[in-house]
Amino acid sequence: MVSWTQKYTPKRRSEVVGNVESVNSIVGYLNRFRNPDLELKKRALLLYGPPGIGKTSSVIAIAKSLRFDVFTVNASDQRNKLSLQSVKQASMFNSLKESLNDQIIGQILLIDEVDGLSGTADRGGIREIIEIIHETRAPIILTANDISDQRFNTLKKYCELREFFPPSPKEILIILRRISEKESLEVSDSILYKLIELSENDIRGSINSLQTIASGAKIITEENLEVLSKRDRSILFTEFLNTLFIDRDGNLAHKQTKMINNMDYSKLLFLIRDLLPKFINASDYQQNANIYEVLARADLVLTRAQKERVWSQLSYFYTFLTKELATLIPSVSNFPTLQEWQLQIPSYWITLSRQKKPTKIGSKIGSVCNVSTQEAISSYFPYLRIIFNKDSNLAAHLAIDFKLFDTEPGKKKEKIIWNGEIDYFSTNKTTNREIKKKIREIYPQIERIKSLEVGKESLKEIQEQYNQAKLKIREERRNTKNNRKTSSDKEKIKEKSLKDPNLEKKPSLTKKVKTQSLSDFF
Amino acid sequence: MVTIERMWTESFRPKTLAEVVGQQEIIERLKQLVQKTDFPHMLFSGPPGIGKTTCAEAIVNEIFNPSERSGNVKRLNASDDRGINVVRQDIKNFARVLPSGKSSFKIIILDEADQMTSDAQHALRRTMETYNEITRFILICNYSSRIITPIQSRCAIFRFTSLKKKDIIKRLNKIAKEKNLIIDKDALSALFDSSSGDMRQAINALQAASSITANVTAEVVYQVQGYVKPSEIRGIILECIQAKPSFNAAKNNVRVLMETYGISGQDLVKYLNSELNAMSSNDIPDPVKFAALSMLSELDYRIAIGCNPQIQFDAFLANLIATTQK
Numbered sequence: 001m002v003s004w005t006q007k008y009t010p011k012r013r014s015e016v017v018g019n020v021e022s023v024n025s026i027v028g029y030l031n032r033f034r035n036p037d038l039e040l041k042k043r044a045l046l047l048y049g050p051p052g053i054g055k056t057s058s059v060i061a062i063a064k065s066l067r068f069d070v071f072t073v074n075a076s077d078q079r080n081k082l083s084l085q086s087v088k089q090a091s092m093f094n095s096l097k098e099s100l101n102d103q104i105i106g107q108i109l110l111i112d113e114v115d116g117l118s119g120t121a122d123r124g125g126i127r128e129i130i131e132i133i134h135e136t137r138a139p140i141i142l143t144a145n146d147i148s149d150q151r152f153n154t155l156k157k158y159c160e161l162r163e164f165f166p167p168s169p170k171e172i173l174i175i176l177r178r179i180s181e182k183e184s185l186e187v188s189d190s191i192l193y194k195l196i197e198l199s200e201n202d203i204r205g206s207i208n209s210l211q212t213i214a215s216g217a218k219i220i221t222e223e224n225l226e227v228l229s230k231r232d233r234s235i236l237f238t239e240f241l242n243t244l245f246i247d248r249d250g251n252l253a254h255k256q257t258k259m260i261n262n263m264d265y266s267k268l269l270f271l272i273r274d275l276l277p278k279f280i281n282a283s284d285y286q287q288n289a290n291i292y293e294v295l296a297r298a299d300l301v302l303t304r305a306q307k308e309r310v311w312s313q314l315s316y317f318y319t320f321l322t323k324e325l326a327t328l329i330p331s332v333s334n335f336p337t338l339q340e341w342q343l344q345i346p347s348y349w350i351t352l353s354r355q356k357k358p359t360k361i362g363s364k365i366g367s368v369c370n371v372s373t374q375e376a377i378s379s380y381f382p383y384l385r386i387i388f389n390k391d392s393n394l395a396a397h398l399a400i401d402f403k404l405f406d407t408e409p410g411k412k413k414e415k416i417i418w419n420g421e422i423d424y425f426s427t428n429k430t431t432n433r434e435i436k437k438k439i440r441e442i443y444p445q446i447e448r449i450k451s452l453e454v455g456k457e458s459l460k461e462i463q464e465q466y467n468q469a470k471l472k473i474r475e476e477r478r479n480t481k482n483n484r485k486t487s488s489d490k491e492k493i494k495e496k497s498l499k500d501p502n503l504e505k506k507p508s509l510t511k512k513v514k515t516q517s518l519s520d521f522f
Numbered sequence: 523m524v525t526i527e528r529m530w531t532e533s534f535r536p537k538t539l540a541e542v543v544g545q546q547e548i549i550e551r552l553k554q555l556v557q558k559t560d561f562p563h564m565l566f567s568g569p570p571g572i573g574k575t576t577c578a579e580a581i582v583n584e585i586f587n588p589s590e591r592s593g594n595v596k597r598l599n600a601s602d603d604r605g606i607n608v609v610r611q612d613i614k615n616f617a618r619v620l621p622s623g624k625s626s627f628k629i630i631i632l633d634e635a636d637q638m639t640s641d642a643q644h645a646l647r648r649t650m651e652t653y654n655e656i657t658r659f660i661l662i663c664n665y666s667s668r669i670i671t672p673i674q675s676r677c678a679i680f681r682f683t684s685l686k687k688k689d690i691i692k693r694l695n696k697i698a699k700e701k702n703l704i705i706d707k708d709a710l711s712a713l714f715d716s717s718s719g720d721m722r723q724a725i726n727a728l729q730a731a732s733s734i735t736a737n738v739t740a741e742v743v744y745q746v747q748g749y750v751k752p753s754e755i756r757g758i759i760l761e762c763i764q765a766k767p768s769f770n771a772a773k774n775n776v777r778v779l780m781e782t783y784g785i786s787g788q789d790l791v792k793y794l795n796s797e798l799n800a801m802s803s804n805d806i807p808d809p810v811k812f813a814a815l816s817m818l819s820e821l822d823y824r825i826a827i828g829c830n831p832q833i834q835f836d837a838f839l840a841n842l843i844a845t846t847q848k
Contacts (some may be wrong), residue, residue: 007571156705189638266830273833277770288769289837289844296837299829307828348832351781358784369532371722372634377784379570379722380529382750391733397527442524449526457588465591 004211005204008179016054016204017175018167022047023058025162026141030066031261033139034106042160044133044140046114048147049164052204055143056112058164064107071138108140115144115152126155132249133158166201169193175203176210185210188219194225235259237271237343243413244272245279246335250326257318265302270346278327278336294320317445323511340521361421364402381425388425388435395426396438400446405439413444530729531722534697539580543572544689552577556584560626562806563650563659564768565635565674567666568682571720577682578631586625604638611643617653626655635661636668643670650676684719684837687711694728695722703732708740714749752777755793761816762842763806772839776832787831789832791822813845 010016016023029045032038047055063070069476111129147156176192179185192210199205213224240260244253257268273295280288297319305313339368358381365380388395399405404421407414416439426432536542539553553732555561566574582595596616598604613630621628635643650659650673663669666679691710698705709731717724731738731746754775761772779785785793798806798814806814821838825831 020779205764269830269833282769285767285840285847289840292837292840295831295836296824299833300824303824303827303829316755348528348830351777351832354781355784358782359749362784369529369848370599370633371570372599372637374786374789375570377786378789379720381784383726383746386730386746386749387733390730394527394729394733401526401528445524446526449524463586468589 004179005207005210006184007404008175008182008207009057011053011064013062013065016058017171019049019054019164022162022164023062025160027066028058028063029160030062030108030139035250042158043136044142044159046142046144046147046156046160047162047164048144049146050166050200050202052199052202053164053166054109055164058109059110059141059143067105069104069107070110071107072112085387109136109138111139111140111142113144113169114142114155115146115149127149130158132157167203168265169196169201172196172201172203172206176206179210179519181213183214184220185220191220191222191225198225224371237263238338240276241343242335244322245275245329245332248326248331250323252320253326254318257322264315267346269298269302270319270348271343272325274342274347275338278338281330284330287328287330291325293392294324294328294464324398357420357424361402361404361424363498364404364421364462368402375500384425388422389428389431392431392438395422395435396442397446399435399439400443414447416440416443529726530697530701531725534693534700534725536573536580537583539577539584542576543693545573545683545846546579547681548577548682551680552581556581559585561658561678563654563661563677565661565663565666565669565677565679567663567669569664569684569720571717571722571724572682573683573721574662574682575631575633578662581627581660582631585629586623590623590625594625595630595631599633604642606639606642606645609638609642613646614649617657621656627655627813629660630657630789631660631662633662634664636663636665640670643673647672655831657828677700685721686719687714690717690719690721690724691713694724697725697728698738698809701732703728703736703738705738706740709738709743712740712743712747716717716743716750740749751793752779752783755790756797758794758839759797759806761800762839763810763846767843767846769839769843772843774838776835776839780831787825787835789820790831790835791818791825794818795822799836802826810842810846814842817841817845 013023013027024046026047032040032045049055059151060070062068104294109132114126114129129142142159144152147161157365173189173192173196176195178194180187187210192206195209195213196206199209206452213220217224227492237260239254240253243256257263260268269502276291276295280291283290298317300321301313301316304310305317358374358377362376362381365371365384366373366376369380371379384398387398399422404417404419406417408417409415420438422435427436531634539549539556542549551587566577568574577828585786586594596613598608598613615791616628617630620627622686632638632646638646646659647670649657661673662675666674666681691714694705694710694713699701706729713724713727713731716727727746727750728738731742734742734745758772758775761768761775776790779790780787795815798811801811803811817838821834824834
């Protein structure tokens, strides 16, 4: 049986649904790559967006329309350094293909699912891809679902980025309608819409679902859909909580952990922590200690896994949180009512966001007082809290020194904007007001003094440099004078020797002559 | 004309080695090195607030004249980013340029070097060696054990010790005199006791006390200390060990301390440790106290390796309650 996703994949550019701009950008990119007159800023095109919305099929459809051949590398291939080298060779053979087949005008290299590159098995993969981008003679198109991870940062620099968005349910409906007509299915729009909703606007997913439910019958009803929905969907967090806290079925909960939508390790841990008080018996102290110890141990193994990279620790994480926790939780008859946000936002995240303010102030103070943010918080904050409630004059000076407010250029002078950082220390209303009044009064003066001081300092510096330069010049002059003296002496000697070449040699010569002559004589 | 007021820890920071109090042996050795105007890479280690950064700055002041200073000295504070990229680019680029002026070398001061990742430290090691001729490093850290051994072996290590009572009092007296404060012996003693040898804490406490009154007595110092240690810290323990303990109240205290006071998990453990040690057997039965300390040591360790402070604190509090109620 042919899969419908293949059978009905778009064959022409006109059959591609949605994402007009991004689809056009593919054509634009191919034109720019092939035409040497047009400027090509980035040598590759990277298409990204959720799965099943037509990234790969758009490329293939356009390639067919423009008579390109597509060479695809996808996640099923190994894509480490070595195996990508064969791709590199393929990228060189653009011209050869051209001559072999008149119909095909060129080749596109399609590297599918770049974000599926595994860190270990595909080691060196990204670097090799970048190299291919540098050297290729064929256009390269890459696709990815999520490129937010920082390991793609370098790759992104070399690629033109185009985002694909999920098409609207209406657009997908057109496709599904077309398919069901060709397959002569009887199906209502409302069922198709539900199908689209279940697949979260994924074209491929909804076509697959349609094929699945159509395999038994030509007429599709609401009931058929139910089979599908049970099989396909991931579970909701509340369902997991029900298994864990009400049924206390640790084994099932353990299985479900991997199926929860939108959940990662620490978020799960934090949310369970937030919900625990609703299920535990506050007066059973030993039981509570045991329960919280389980959470702490789960956190410990998670830390070992993430910080020390002992990944085998991870398997204990879910075991502790589900199987062990289920044996400790007291039985509760009914599920407490929970607000939607309680299942979404762990309270620890709120704590983190509230800690931002002290951290920001701490780093300002740290840079003035030469200490780290944490040291500023522990050894300056407590004392500043006293000063900012007792001595408005000193507090104003310190606030200016640490710059605990924002400024923006005004008409005549800088405008001071309070950002709540003074209020963080100063809780006493009257003192708070006094501090701010004082700052408005003295801030311009202090700025002026500071600029004067800077001026003085730079003046001093310039003067010092000038003095040094002066000394240097004087020294140089003295040196050149001395040099002239010594060199002129030498010249004089030279002149002398030139004037009278026989002056030094003569005696010896005469002697020689003498001796010679004498010897001749004898 | 306004006179600019600053934190006294900054305005009274010694400018020369001679002005630094305490650490006599180290100062003597440093003075000799400075006189020769040449020295090896140096590593200053020791607890906070005892003069490590001050000594490094004093060395810079004595070796370079003001005009040479800006071009020949690079400071990387703990609040700056000092990841591996900074080491590979900023530090390396600075280290390899020839010194300006008459100086034969440049100085890089790296504060809180033990907070750098070991990757960044390894990247540093090559730079220290290659540009040894023209660049000297002064590394400052709390724990020299957190500095990788290859770097330790390239440095002359100076271990700074906690300041003695007379040293701190000498300095506090000087500041009090310049700031026209009246301060008595008891107040000075109280300031020293609360600082545990940390000059920064002592000076900050004095400045905070002076913001209350110019006549600083022991009472005022205690008043300052009362503000400094939020009552929530002792409250955490009390909530857990009372007859009808409240886990939620204790947990809430922890949250408030972290959120509104910005205290880190590690500092909170430190405070709890000193609080527990200070409590008498009337406040807390000895077996409970030592059980609590043993649990605290586990908590301390887990937070140090990067566990989540709130989740770990939950377990500590629940365990402390269970132990007390047994």
